[in-house]
Amino acid sequence: MSVLGSSIKEFTPERSWPTLRGYPPRIERGDTLDVPSPLTVSDTGVEVVVRPTYEDVYRLSTLSYYLGARMTTGDAPAIRLDNGYEERLPTEGRPLEERVTELLKTWFFLDTLARMEGYIPSDRHAYEAVGSSLPFYPPNLADRTMSERLMEYFEVDHETVSPHLPAWPTEAVLRPAPAAAELLPHLAHFLAPIRVRGNSILSAPHERLALATAVPTHGQPSAAHSDVDNVPDVTADPIPSWSSAISSVAYDNDLHRTPPDHGDLNVVFLIRSADRAQGVRNVLTSPSVPDGIGIFSVLEAPEAETVRDVWSGSSADLVYSDLPIEDGHLVAADGPVTLPSTGRPGRPSEQNGPAVSIFEGSRDVDIGFDALSRGGVAAAFLDRPFALDQIRTAITLLASVGAPLNTTLSVASGAEPPSVRFAGNASMSVVPPTTPVIELVFVESKSVSSHELTLGTPITPASWVGGEYNVSPDFLDKRARLIGYGISATHEVTSEEVAGVAEEPETVLFLNGELVPPGGDLTAEDVEISARSVDSNAEPPNFRHCE
Incomplete structure (x- = not known):
């Protein structure tokens, strides 16, 4: 030590x-x-x-x-x-x-x-x-x-x-077991405070050696985090929402992997129904595939051999699955999927499995450890499905922006997010962030021409705790802030100022809950159309045309 x-x-x-x-x-x-x-x-x-x-x-x-x-x-x-x-x-x-x-x-x-x-x-x-x-x-x-x-x-x-203080990247809970010692250097890198709970022996299959908080660090409050205790329970079944069951293998895999270049991300969707598979294809291609993706595949009702190949023999970087999970196994069209043993328990994987796996409809993170043993860094579990637009938003943040996984799932899930649990490093980015600092800007319209703005900065692998930033919008205080500490007070801004914020390369803008594509050509007229939809309870505009 x-x-x-x-x-x-x-x-x-x-x-x-x-x-x-x-x-x-x-x-x-x-x-x-x-x-x-x-x-x-x-x-x-x-x-x-x-x-x-x-x-x-x-x-x-x-x-x-x-x-x-x-x-x-x-x-x-x-x-x-x-x-x-x-x-x-x-x-x-x-x-x-x-x-x-x-x-x-x-x-x-x-x-x-x-x-x-x-x-x-x-x-x-x-x-x-x-x-x-x-x-x-x-x-x-x-x-x-x-x-x-x-x-x-x-x-x-x-x-x-x-x-x-800035939002802290994570806090951890370890059992007083010798095996937990291998986590200490990784947690020290995060500057993670450590608490100790339970005893050294896992007495039930669902109990965990170590947990870490996975609450996003962008500083914006969310209903998704209201049930998060500062000290996750290592004996809980399931683990608390916005917590991660951690393993040194996940952190070691991250240190050894070579992330894809921007534009080369390979995304695979495993979708159980024909209607939803077509919906995923439509939402990802209209009007164009999100920037940063090199190739994506939507596999409709895949069979077990195909599913095994995705985690054991494919070049996928990111997998999104809505296949059923029963008794710790994915269920393909022709039955449960059993993945072959890696033969390297507890050691960094020599396999080049997907870095990130996202599973819908489960609270059991066990299958995530299978993904980690094949070279994965993180797995996320949503207890209910994402809407199609939420899937596109999440993929855009991961592929186009390089946002951390936990931040992505928090802001993409909207006003009524699901419970989310993780295995591995929940704050990892599947591709390197496109700018040194990501500014998440949330704008809510109070009238057609008046809007309220808040800003936060997630801590990412490219802008770690202790770094500083100066906000991009010229009308905000330009003095330096620590990354992870946002502007919590709202600021009244005009439609023209909102459109100007969207032009900044560091900013990711959510206008009345809808993601404005990064680097788009949002206009003041677009902002006012969005404001009118809020006032009239009409269907919000689709900002994909801004691409």
Whole structure:
């Protein structure tokens, strides 16, 4: 654990930039300790003290990684600084988790303020709100030692900074089992707070080794997330909505895969009925196939051999299936589908299976682990079908924009989204995002000529937590914000301003709930037509003509 921080290039506040943190070295279970010689314990002057239990090690692992701290054992959890100061931490599990989470998020945020005059100077929007409450000017701490900075940071309450934190990529729940240790480097990369629940033995088939929250990070509230507990239950059946059953195989597969170039995405649909199969073809081709797709296939009532080939022998990157799932197996036209064994349980797959699989009509994520064992990175399970337009929106966001999977399914599902569950890395992108930062812009018309706008930025593999952005629309405050922190207040805008927002390459615009195709030619007249449909409860316009 003490060498996880060896991927961090420096331990000034600049380490809050994602490009300076790197990817922590992986952990693999074995019979003896073997740490490759290039990996060393960072000399930061900080020690994280844990009791010699899986619970303590797991709960403190992400904070230890971010601090580049040496992890040592002791009688009680604590943080020791080389100036002699020791901060005792709670000994009970849940208070310990909450305290460690508060310290991680508070110190990370203060680091992002301390770097304001550093490598990439920025005028931070959040500093105006929080600066007067701090007992120091953050950039003055940039050149101090880690211990000196932390002594100042200890004086800042979490409540002071919590309203200004970005949405966090994920939080995880692990069992105190040795097998869960392989997840720690991947979760540290996400800066994921870790909680520990249950015991080390899975006592029922539906129980999970580890879960992670999969709530999208674009900062927009959604009814889909109202039932998400901050601590998903590893014994729940099914797992909570907007949670993911995680496996180190999924993260390793993502690190080893080569994503398709823009325009080369291969999408396969497995559709049980002739009518819906034709509907999928129509919605994907009218007026044209979404940008980013190289080839797509709609397989109507496929037989078992065809379904097996999709996961075992095809070149599909993304699979969308509405086939029935019974007893953990897809049911093809001629019966249940049994996929052949990969022969590599628990190891990154040598097969080139679909990176993403989306299944309709199921809450059981077991079949997702089959997909992960064949090279998959994530599988999603919708407890009810998407409408045809929602399918097109989802495919457009995944193929044309490179939006994360969880964000895609949240915003594509509209005002009454289904419950969604995941296996693997729910925040992955099947293709690289087309711009460094994706701005999701939501516009609601209040009259024909007046509209309200909110904006959020999902955290993606190309714009990770700690990055900054300046909003594209000229009429909004241009000061830098952390990615994952949107503009929560609504802004009144004109029809012309809405049309101008649609021209920005970074923005993905939803106008009165309908996706405006990225890079389209939306006009002020189009905006007003949409507004009139809202006022009259008429059928909303189809913006596909803007392509």
